[in-house]
Amino acid sequence: MENAVEVKGLKKFYKDVKAVNGVDFSIQSGEIFSLLGPNGAGKTTTINVLTGLFPPNAGDALIFGHSIKKEPLKAKALMGVVPQEIALYEDLSARENLVFWGKLYGLRGKQLQKRVDEVLELIGLRDRQRQRISKYSGGMKRRVNIGIALLHLPKLVIMDEPTVGIDPQSRRHILDNVLQLNKQGMTVLYTTHYMEEAQELSSHIAIMDQGRIVANGTHAELVKLVGEQDRVELALSQDGGKVLKEWKKVKGVSKVDQEGEKIVLLVNDSNAVLPELFKIANQQNARIASIAIHEPNLETVFLHLTGKALRD
Amino acid sequence: MKRIFDIVGKDISQTLRSPMAALFLIAMPLMFTAFFGLIFQGVAKDEGAQEKPLVAVVGEAQDGSILNELQTLFQESGELTAAVFTTDEYPDSLILFEEKEAVAVLSLPEHFQFLSQDQTPATLYVDETSSEGQTALYTIQRVFSQQQILYSTSRLAVQVVDEQLPYASDQEYQAALEQVLAKAGQAWDKKAVTVSMERAVTETTDLSRIESAYDQSSPGMLVQFTISGLMGTAIIFVQERRTKTLQRMLTTATSRSAIIIAHALSMFFIIVAQQIILVLSGHFLFGVDYLREPLAILLVIVAFALWVSGMGTLIGVSAKNEDQVVLFSLIAMFLFTAMGGAWFTLENTSPGFYAIARYTPGAQAMQGLQNIIVRKQGLSSVFAPVGMLLLYAFLFYAAAILIFKKNKE
């Protein structure tokens, strides 16, 4: 299958800042791909080059096979871009903004009005569509900011930190929107410095720091880099000496410890192992009263790879 | 191309939505037109009554009849007032320039009469560089040539008759001549043949010829508030840079040049519409006779709007923020309004200032408009100012493009 995005040897320098310093990654059609990195990593610069805002110093990016350098118009037509900063006309209403941007994306007439209605529905601002943007809360502005990029039903949506600085409710709304869009077949390139978002949304994650991709893969693959295993903490309803012994024999379980009431297991892949653990407990007539799975997270991965924390 | 007009539509609705728009574009200019009109109304009336330039006719007391005849002829021209002085009173007739504020002094030799080959010619002293001097010179020349034609044709006629059928006496000859002269004079007055002469184009507005002060304040405020009217749209340039909507537009398939062109067009449309409203208000509210040459007025408006939008574009691409847009626009407004003679007629300014100011875009627009409404000239009288304005528009657009290209680097 054709890749939605292919970035090859991309470099972009400001005067003395190597903002993007040789970046390669590719995004499969239909997936959500996250670019995760701290502030200043070069995410926005990468996106800006990808969306044709300015040319790279080296390298190229292909959008569904169209080079952003050689065929910028074809490439641009295939994507919807949600800029990091809210880029709206504050003195126009949400609807007027959507209509204007829809026109710039080439929509006209009935189709334009239909798409505007659909997007207003999607971002949950139908009731307040006639109000000026300047009257909106930060979260509502963010939603309009995103909605604009969806008007022309692009095959690829690029979102640059769309959830920065908003209330949890709006954030949830946005993340749900992203998942929903992806279900409908849109490919999503999502940048963030929140590892929880990357983890929840994406099939593939690239970790970026100081203008370079330091690691790239599925969440599981990345975590494996650190060599850490899932930590499963549980409690049994009765004494389970026999159960613990059986559990130790299960493939993928490397350690079983009793820490007071709590039983701690280290397992390679909790998803694969848990059903087996439950089955054994059942056979021994033991009930699992509580359970918590702690996957090693991207925070640890980032720390491991760069020697510093993801968030300062 | 479609996108350009999408942006124009957006710009216009943004501009007109601002509460300041209606105030700045229409209400303020009308208020100030009325205000300045009322202030200057009295002045214009007073001066208008006595403002016709004075010609002093100087000669020997014994030649009273020809002196009085000339006085009457000059008065009847409608362009001048005339007064008779004798050489006894004023041996040095040039004193009359200062003493009586005459713009021309016509000094007649002894026994002067129209059509006499062997006499010392009359002498006309006049300052040709002032427009009043020109008016006097032109009027006096016209009166003289008219009289010479009358006298020579009459004399010729009587001579022809005399050769065929000689008059009995000199008295009869003289009587016939006077009769023919009188008839010829009447015929001239009936204007069986009308010789219409357009007055040579005078460069500036002569307040004396302004019948209503609105003829000055209406075009003046139009020029002033058109220049400040560009502010609302020019500000969109920097706003779009600040709010990153410019960057967002560039992620759609819209080019930078298309965006600039769209903003320039928006400004042009808004300014043309503003001027049309101001012209119609000037015509119907203040009685300024714009519509006697609608096409000429339209040409001036369009050319002026092109220049103003060129300047707005220049301001838009050079300003770093909204404050600078306001600052630059206000500087431009004061500069070009003052230099343009929008507040006061340039003619009353110092020669050095006048020499420069008359060629500024504001002055060219004023001239174009007042050629129609004050000087009552025809369509062709606006061609020169319109040409100048187009040249200015070109220069300002060129500067805007250069700065835009440089900033892009």
Ligand SMILES: Nc1ncnc2c1ncn2[C@@H]1O[C@H](COP(=O)(O)OP(=O)(O)O)[C@@H](O)[C@H]1O
């Ligand atoms: N216009 C610019 N001029 C100079 N340096 C810039 C500019 N934009 C970004 N940078 C620098 O480039 C680096 C990457 O920035 P950016 O791409 O915005 O990172 P991120 O989006 O990951 O936070 C930072 O060091 C930033 O300071």
Ligand SMILES: [Mg+2]
């Ligand atoms: Mg960023």
